[in-house]
Amino acid sequence: MIRIDIQPRWRFHQNDGSSLDPQGLALLQAVHDTGKLTEAAARTGYSYRHAWNLLGKWQEFFGTPLIILARGKGAHLAPLGEKLLWADQRIRARLSPQLDNLASELELELNRVLQASNPGLRIHASHGFAVAALREWLEQDSSWQWEVQFRSGSEAMIALQRHDCEVAGLHVPSGPLGALSMSRIQPWLRADQRVITFVVRTQGLILAPGNPHDVHQLADLLRGNLRFVNREQGSGTRMLLEGLLRRDNLDSTAINGFHNEEFTHAAVAAYVASGMADAGFGVEAAARQFGLTFIPMAREHYCLLCREDSLQLPAMGALLKVLQNPEFQARIGQLPGYALSRPGEVLPLTQALELWSKESLL
The missing domain is CATH 1.10.10.10 (Winged helix-like DNA-binding domain superfamily/Winged helix DNA-binding domain)
Known part of the structure; x- marks a missing residue:
């Protein structure tokens, strides 16, 4: 293949x-x-x-x-x-998801012509360290042709509704913010959808090493002397940050650079590391990759969503085996700020939401 x-x-x-x-x-x-x-x-x-x-x-x-x-x-x-x-770090962090998407599309077309493998699953999910590790692991299995596309959370949900993919990435914060997050994607949710549990990850403020601007809470971002870099509109991380700001009655328009967007966690961290911004918001793994200070703000479940009938596909069984593979789980366990959350277990969406709503946000 x-x-x-x-x-x-x-x-x-x-x-x-x-x-x-x-x-x-x-x-x-x-x-x-x-x-x-x-x-x-x-x-x-x-x-x-x-x-x-x-x-x-x-x-x-x-x-x-x-x-x-x-x-x-x-x-x-x-x-x-x-x-x-x-600059090289920023270029790679920003362009890698798009280049990986293009490579995945080309692989699919070439291997269809060559008939080199069985059709696998089309997975659309926002770029993150755990899903990137999953993509790398799946590609080691030459018996299936996996198509993993990095999309924003809302784009992935729309693709699932339109049957443009079999699996979509889903972010759900723990506690009350989870219900608020789900309300924003309610138009694309269906009763026949099932949650495949995966990981819990920690998100928070990404700051220059040593926190030279003495930032400790979201309210500090409203200081006019701070430059902020955000994730793109429609991403799960952007939705999480907006929910936290509303919870604390903070005006996002007062944050200098709130509409300055990058498309991956690593790109946000690289932006801060280069000195072009004083603060960003993202996962702990990105901050650690660039040697930055990280202040945790929230935990969220990063899971996979599929239609119930897709669970019968042979490739879906292969995906669940990967999620339950101890070696793969050990790989995820090495990521800072990530914790396994019953990976590969299939739950009705309502049951998963009820479980997560009882957890603390941090």
Whole structure:
């Protein structure tokens, strides 16, 4: 079975016509992680001489160094090196879901022509660390052709209603906010739909390392000197934040940057890490990935929704086995801020909502 991997690639150009392929970005990441050029070169598979020459080529192109070497103190990124590294992180965090969607579509068409596998399930879900791990795990099973598309929560629900997918991702906050969240997607809910339980994840404020602006609660976001970055309209995370603000009688229009949107948790965290925003809202795993401060605000269930008749599909049985696989569960257990929640259990929607409404929000 054919697999497709699409990666973003970018180049720099000068007015004199010269250009530069940023192949050294992996080296910059390794310097950032290790603090030593020798170890960074080894990690990226470069000789020390090649790494040194590569950095010299970049310095000549930009006219300023990318790393700073200090005798006895190792190496660290210069300001330009930091900006380039964060730019690469932002590009990947923002574009990866769209590129993964395109790759999934192309895989499906090619393998249909090749008749390389059995048809699996069409899964539409908002991008997150757990569902991304699920996608990677499913792709290891070459006996099925899975189509996993990253969509906003509302788009996934509409697709399920229109029979454009068999499985849709669903976010439901614990406690009273869960009922409010469900009321917003009520038009797309049906009595024959069933919940497949998956994980509980923690969402909250994503802040610069050390919390330099002394942010501790949502009300602090209303301070005019803070710059905020949000998730896109229609995403489950955006709905959760709006519900929390209404609960606390806080005016979202007073938040500087509330309509400044990114389309993944990682993109929000990368935006904050790059210094372009002081605060964001998202999952703990994204904050930890970029070494940021995280203040928990709410727990929510990330589950899967399907029609009852889809439970009879052979591929659905394969999906449930994956969710119940101890090795897969161990993989999810490694994600900061994620906890397994009876993964692979099938419940009527009303029963699941009743259970979650009795839980505390945090």
